[in-house]
Amino acid sequence: MTTAPVLVLLQGNISVVGIPANILAAPFVAPVTIAGLGLATLAALGLPTGWLAWAPGAPALAITWIAHRAAGVSWGSIDWPDGAAGAMLLTGVTLLLLVTAPRLRYAARVRPRTSLAGLLLSLAAVLPTGWWGRPPGPWQLVACDVGQGDALVVATTPGRGILVDAGPEPLAVDRCLRRLSVKALDLIVLTHFHADHVDGLAGALRDRSVAGIVTSPVADPPDRAATVARLAGQGGIPLRPARLGEQLRFGATTLSVLGPARRIDAGSVPNNASVVLTVRIGDFDALLTGDVEAEAGRSLRLTQQANLFGPQSNPRFDVVKAPHHGSANYDDILFAETRAPVTLVSVGADNDYGHPAPRFLDAAAALGTRVLRTDQAGDIALWVAGGQLYVRTDH
Known part of the structure; x- marks a missing residue:
């Protein structure tokens, strides 16, 4: 508890599983x-150790197991203001709890029911709704709130x-998949190799079977x-680049690869090499654009017009994932015509x-499309039922 004000300077949240995890790990220290x-x-005396290494190794493995499980708890942290202001606020709250602890213990003994009700109300006020709430079935697409990055989950069975993409940090994508009760992945698509799309891959692979990984054909940045290749190899997971025009079917779900059609050496080469996908699940259609910029958007529009645009009175897609997090560098016509x-x-x-840029938000407002942002809404779940598009957000 006393170290929490220091830790909040580093991570901008408070762990609610840290104290229980430390209590469980204490006997092994x-x-x-x-x-x-x-x-x-x-060893310093030159005597053989060999199997004796298991003496400290076994309890160390137990501590590691406890830490791993605690880190994987989806409700394990509460958002808190970061920086000096957050640290000072948490210091004040900690001191208040320490000072009032005797009085609280006395109240708990004298009025146990009232104290329990107050505790439950306090927990209800601070715990994130995502702790108990999951997108109601049948969700078909979820944009995970993983911070500045992409991680989208498409339903199969x-x-x-x-x-589609793994976000910038392993724990965030792992928690989202756990919230959705996704225990196995039929496919991982990494639209391109920037950190905010691939650095969370280890979290997606954690305790899950993965049938294959498809990536951008442009291996940039190479590191x-x-x-990605190393993680796939360690897990024995087939890895290959996406092929233009291919369709991938998993039950009622179909992915179609619309891009990249060619390498574009303008703008950001990795962004413009993003894998562009359409998703179809029954009556639900989505367009996932990765981080394509204006040059790739223009190329996509000219080469894939029949796959992108429906009749004027009937939009082709229910949902479009904004290119490059709503950057100002996008193809206006492509965005407008998908409608x-x-x-x-x-x-x-x-x-x-x-991100998102005011220019992009102004264009969306003019087109009448509803913009849903993970920084404001948390996880965003979408599905179509009875011809209607439904949306559920965490916040």
């Missing part, structure tokens, strides 16, 4: 310390799905492409890029 010192002494009633913007709060 002494065996690790004592056995580890003994082992180090034997119960307990399974397709992940992150190499990391989707809902536009998803996967974006982090107070990001340094100015």
Whole structure:
């Protein structure tokens, strides 16, 4: 508890599982310390250790297991203001709790029912709704709130799905998949190799079977492409680039690859090499554009017109994922002609890029499309039932 004001400076949230996890791990600390010192002494004397390494190793593995499980709890943290103001506020709250602890214990003994009711109301006020709430079935597409990055989950069969991009951080995407009860992935599509789309891959692979990974054909940046290849190899997961025009079917779900049609050496080459997908699940249609910029958007529009635009009175898509987090560098005509009633913007709060750009938001308002942002709404679930498009958000 006393270290929380320091930790909040680093991460902008408060762990609610840290204290229980430390209590569970505490019995294993002494065996690790004592056995580890003994082992180090034997090694320093030149004596054989061998299997004796298990003496500190076994309790260390137990601590690791507890930490791993605690980190994977989807409701394990509460958002808190970061920076000096957040640290000072949390310091004040901590001191208040320490000062009032005796009085609270006395009240709990004298009025247990009133105290329990107050505790439950306090928990209800601070716990995120995502702790108990899940998108009601049958959700067909969810934009996960993973901060400044993309991670979208497409439904296939119960307990399974397709992940399009993995966000910037493993824990965030893992928590979203757990909230959705996705235990296996029929496919992971990494639209391109920028950090905000691939650095969370390890979290998506955690405790899940993955049938395959499809990526952008342009392995840029090469270091992150190499990391993706290494993770796929470690998991024995087939890895290959997307092929233009291919259709991938998983039950009632069909993915169609519309781009990239060619390499574009203008703007951001990795962004313009994003895999562009259409998703169809029954009557539900979505267009996922990765981070394509104006040059790739124009190329896509000219080469895939029949697949992108419906009749003037009948929009082709129910949902469009805004290109590049709502950047100002996009193809106006492509965005206007898709005419989707809902536009998803996967974006982090107070990001340094100015996403989504005012120019993009003004264009969306003029077109009458409803913009849903993960920084404001949390996880965003969408589905079509009875010809109607439904939306549920965490916030």
